[in-house]
Amino acid sequence: MDINVEQTWETKTRSKSHGRAAQFNDAPELRQALEEALIRRAVRAVIIDEAQHLMQVVSGAKLLDQLDWIKSMTNMTGVVHVLVGTYDLLNFRNLSGQAARRGYDIHFPRYQFQHEADRTAFQGVLLQLLHHQPLQANVQELLNHWYYFYERSIGCVGVLKDWLVRAVAAALREDDRSLSLARVQAHALSNAQCESMAADAHAAEQKLHYTESSREHLWSLLGMSGLAPQPSAPQDVVSSPPLSPPAQAAGPGHKPPKRGRVGVRAPARDQVGEAPPATVATKKSQCPFSGAIALTPSQLRETPGIQVECPTCGARRGIQPKKGPSHVVFPPHPIRVTRPSHDTRRWSLRGTIWELVGTWQE
Numbered sequence: 001m002d003i004n005v006e007q008t009w010e011t012k013t014r015s016k017s018h019g020r021a022a023q024f025n026d027a028p029e030l031r032q033a034l035e036e037a038l039i040r041r042a043v044r045a046v047i048i049d050e051a052q053h054l055m056q057v058v059s060g061a062k063l064l065d066q067l068d069w070i071k072s073m074t075n076m077t078g079v080v081h082v083l084v085g086t087y088d089l090l091n092f093r094n095l096s097g098q099a100a101r102r103g104y105d106i107h108f109p110r111y112q113f114q115h116e117a118d119r120t121a122f123q124g125v126l127l128q129l130l131h132h133q134p135l136q137a138n139v140q141e142l143l144n145h146w147y148y149f150y151e152r153s154i155g156c157v158g159v160l161k162d163w164l165v166r167a168v169a170a171a172l173r174e175d176d177r178s179l180s181l182a183r184v185q186a187h188a189l190s191n192a193q194c195e196s197m198a199a200d201a202h203a204a205e206q207k208l209h210y211t212e213s214s215r216e217h218l219w220s221l222l223g224m225s226g227l228a229p230q231p232s233a234p235q236d237v238v239s240s241p242p243l244s245p246p247a248q249a250a251g252p253g254h255k256p257p258k259r260g261r262v263g264v265r266a267p268a269r270d271q272v273g274e275a276p277p278a279t280v281a282t283k284k285s286q287c288p289f290s291g292a293i294a295l296t297p298s299q300l301r302e303t304p305g306i307q308v309e310c311p312t313c314g315a316r317r318g319i320q321p322k323k324g325p326s327h328v329v330f331p332p333h334p335i336r337v338t339r340p341s342h343d344t345r346r347w348s349l350r351g352t353i354w355e356l357v358g359t360w361q362e
Helices: 028-040 051-055 060-077 087-093 097-102 116-132 139-144 146-153 157-173 181-186 191-207 212-221 297-302
Strands: 045-048 080-083 291-293 307-309 328-330 346-350 353-357
Touching: 028 060, 051 060, 051 087, 060 080, 060 097, 087 191, 116 139, 116 146, 116 157, 139 146, 139 181, 146 157, 157 181
Parallel strands: 045 080, 307 346
Antiparallel strands: 291 328, 346 353
16 A cells, blocks of 8 residues: 555545545555554554544544544554543543443643642752753742742643743843843743633543542432432542441332321430520631641742632631741631622632732722
């Protein structure tokens, strides 16, 4: 098969009558040659990069054909096929039950600011990239603004690397032998771009979590809807239903509880002596949000007098950064019942990143 002459699925030809691309010919000779090459070369895995482009087909039937083709090639050759791509692959993995049970998801997450280990690892990555760039730079000064690098890269090393490459290339074009913070800031992505990327990443990360709603839907499909809600399993851990069904689960041997006669009091223990007066609770309900947050003491020192807003109830607290710990703790507090002002300058959680919002007050 001469792929330079014959019409294959890699050479696009246009129909003269209709003026659009003709159907590609999936030549069996090419498939047989590929299968023989994989077997004779003892290939252990076939890696398809940018695999999300496999979804760019005309109809859903052809999209399923892509999965069936990969499954067939895996069965015929015994070679594992690895699809590498963006979060769009999440919509590709569960199109077919046959393909879903043969697949296995491996997630390479971005660094999460709220996790101390991820913050430390991100600083280490930034330090190594700064050491490997060819220009002169005050590495410690740049490293002191590591949270800015995290903000404009949303915790993705690939975005961070491309950003530094743009800054270094611009400096070399201008015959500048130093890499300054101003140079780096000039080539950073805009707030709108970072916000869009962070929103997409956050939405895709939520798809990987086993939510309670999807669990209830699965139970209804399996006929287990009568079971009582159980605590959902932690991430990446599979939970199983209780071995013994709850009392309220209906079954063949289930009998309704017996009811007493109307007007006959049920047995109960009577109060002896004088009952203590009922006390009225005056303490306000506590807000569930408290503990360590993804703000650094250096950020609070740079913005003195700026309060931190609770993302749950809107309560605002002035937090004084302490020496020693590398994290900021939001104190326990009662739920705010009044409506807060949205014009006050404050630290507010936007998605997974704390940002300064509002206007400055004299």
